[in-house]
Every structure is written in C-alpha cells, then in structure tokens.
Amino acid sequence: xxxxxxxxxxxxxxxxxxxxxxxxxxxxxxxxxxxxxxxxxxxxxxxxxxxxxxxxxxxxxxxxxxxxxxxxxxxxxxxxxxxxxxxxxxxxxxxxxxxxxxxxxxxxxxxxxxxxxxxxxxxxxxxxxxxxxxxxxxxxxxxxxxxxxxxxxx
Numbered sequence: 001x002x003x004x005x006x007x008x009x010x011x012x013x014x015x016x017x018x019x020x021x022x023x024x025x026x027x028x029x030x031x032x033x034x035x036x037x038x039x040x041x042x043x044x045x046x047x048x049x050x051x052x053x054x055x056x057x058x059x060x061x062x063x064x065x066x067x068x069x070x071x072x073x074x075x076x077x078x079x080x081x082x083x084x085x086x087x088x089x090x091x092x093x094x095x096x097x098x099x100x101x102x103x104x105x106x107x108x109x110x111x112x113x114x115x116x117x118x119x120x121x122x123x124x125x126x127x128x129x130x131x132x133x134x135x136x137x138x139x140x141x142x143x144x145x146x147x148x149x150x151x152x153x154x
Contacts, residue, residue: 003063007033010102017104024107034059036068038107042151043115047143048076051151055110056086057103067097070106075150077143079119079128088113089123 007028014026025039036057042048054073060066070093071086080089092101092109122128130139 003059003061004033006064007059007103010104013102014104021104021108023111024104026104026107034061034063036103038103040107040111040114042147043111046115047140048114048147048151050153051147052153053114053151055107057106059103064099064101067093067101068103068106069093070110072110074152075146077124077127077139077146078114079117079122079124079131080113082123083126087123089118089121 011028011033023041023043027037029035029037036059038055038057040053040055042051042053051074053076056071056073058069060068070088070090072081072088073086075083077083081087082089088110090109090113092098092106117127117131119128119131127139127143130136130142
C-alpha cells in the first residue's frame with residue numbers, strides 16, 4: 001500500500017474515532033500527508049498531567065515499512081526524550097518497528113512512555129540519573145516544573 005493511501009486511511013479512522021481518544025489530537029499539516037502534528041494530553045497521575053505536548057511527525061516515503069520520525073516540540077524533562085532535539089528513545093521508532101503500528105498507536109506508546117520512563121536508556125542523563133538514584137521526588141518535581149513552564153495548558 002502506498003504511504004499516502006495508508007495515511008489517508010489512518011486519517012479517516014482518526015476522524016471517526018476522535019471522541020474515543022480524547023488524549024490525542026493527530027492531524028496532517030499543510031495538506032501534506034507526510035507531515036503530521038500531534039497534541040498529547042499529559043497522562044493523569046504523572047508530572048506531565050495538565051500539560052499539552054506537541055509532536056512533529058515526519059513520515060518516510062516507504063511508510064509503513066519504515067517508522068516515522070517523531071520529535072517532541074514541547075520542552076520536557078524526561079529521561080527518554082532529548083532535552084534539545086526532542087528525539088524520543090522508543091524501541092518501536094527504531095528496532096522493533098512493524099507496519100502494524102499506526103501513527104495513533106505510536107502516539108499512544110509515547111503517552112505510555114511519559115507515564116513509565118525507562119531510566120536505563122536515557123537521552124536526558126540528568127533525568128535518568130535522578131531516577132536511577134531513586135530520587136523520584138526530585139525527578140517528579142523538575143518534570144512538573146517543566147510541564148508548568150513549557151507545556152501549554154489547554
């Protein structure tokens with residue numbers, strides 16, 4: 001299936017299911033099905049609760065055979081997200097990608113990562129070190145501060 005055909009199908013499914021997933025707003029930008037944006041609501045009971053996090057998604061020409069490139073545009077304090085580039089360390093975006101994944105399921109996986117960080121493979125060493133040292137309170141405090149300062153409340 002050509003990427004544009006697959007993406008159009010995903011977009012139609014998103015439009016039908018909008019009310020079923022209130023935590024994710026996902027849409028193509030500027031009439032280009034290879035460039036998408038997502039807005040994720042911070043997970044409940046996490047330091048990101050109350051924030052809105054913007055993702056930039058670039059879909060390759062050979063999608064769904066290759067994973068999209070996903071970057072977080074909102075500044076965040078998280079061990080698996082690079083503080084400057086927004087690169088996300090998530091296995092499904094690299095080694096375990098499968099054509100069965102959709103852009104919405106990728107967004108859902110990122111929400112899970114926000115709730116359950118993996119400090120042993122950090123892109124943000126400061127956040128990873130706090131969690132590995134067992135300083136959950138310190139980590140949550142800094143992450144919450146970033147959420148208040150940078151994650152536009154909607």
